[in-house]
Amino acid sequence: MQRFSRTSRTLALLGDSWVRGSGFPSTATGHAPTYFVPELARALRERFGDAGGGWCGLSYTTASDRRGGAAEPDRLSQAGTGNWRTNVRNQPTPDICTSMSDTPGDLIRVTWRGEATSAVVLHAFVGGAINYRWNGGPWHGLTLGGIAGQARYGLTDFPTHGAWELDIAVAQGTVTLSGIEHRAEVPGKPGIRVHNLGAGGSTTADWLAAMRSGAWFAGAHSLGLDAAILLLGTNDQRDFDARVYGQNLDAIVDRLRSQFPSLHLVLACSPENSGNEPQRRERPMTAYQDAAAKVAARHELAIVDLQAAFGDVADYGLEGTRPLLDASRIHPNAAGSAVLRACMMDACLALIDRI
DSSP states (O other): OOOOOTTEEEEEEEESHHHHOOSOOHHHHSOOOOTTHHHHHHHHHHHHOBOOOEEEEOOSTTSSOOOOOBSSTTTEEEEEESSOEEEESOSSSTTSEEEEEOSTTOEEEEEEOSSBOSEEEEEEESSSEEEEEETTOOOEEEEOOSSSSEEEEEOOSOOSBSOEEEEEEEEESOEEEEEEEEEOOOTTOOEEEEEEEEOTTOOHHHHHHHHTSHHHHHHHHHTTOSEEEEEEOHHHHHHSOHHHHHHHHHHHHHHHHHHOTTOEEEEEEOOOOOOOSHHHHHSOHHHHHHHHHHHHHHTTOEEEOHHHHHOOHHHHSTTSSSOOBOTTSSSBOHHHHHHHHHHHHHHHHHHHHHO
């Protein structure tokens, strides 16, 4: 496995829609409700240098709401045409999502708007074949072969300087794509690469199921992770009680620590929301926060106290005096994203200082 220059740092953000966000790149549409990650990633890049765009998930390729795809969707984004089918929250891939098609000619276009490229790695399942090209140039054929399961393929002939467009088209068979990783390793030049591995709607049970597969860890290892923040809770509250959440979270940390013994890990749990579902009213988020704190203490991990930062939900709920949640009543609005970003920036700086 390739290791990166120690002048580069790699940080992953794992979680649900509070991490993944939603929306097209704002440069394309003028509106990108992508929550806290894009501005956080940009601030880190401006502070530590640019080591690439990181992960770009290829799910939601033809949906009107693509849910981001990369840490900075204004720099790295994707869009598809054709009959792609999205599988979410149930795949042993870095962001536990995929897109698949068996229709020849179905295409996904990945756009990079940055300055440099040193590698582009495609994460896909074995089976079928694709064609790919850069900036409308000649096609390159690639058979998605290898050991059964998910594999990584280093794409060739990419432009090393400036922006580009990468077209990936189904050639034959059933093609299942997870994402691409963009790197910009420049010898002697420090930088950071931020991977947005959020999956909208996901729970600790979804992540634990993915991490029971060696394929998930093979894909995650190839990203060269130095540090990670795990933020879950909102959807767990919807699906099961805090006891199950704590058990799942503890098992996730165990697996991450066994597979990434040098990984610097921080936990976070969503703050209280004002959702109307009966289970949300019956299961306060404080119980999930307490469960996360116990897991953090057991593993001697830091935890981000988002509840303290948000305050009282009576004040920051949709009808409160200082709303931090949007019309969904469970997701952050722009002001809530700013609170998240400040908390996560502090956590990221502490993590990076330890790498």
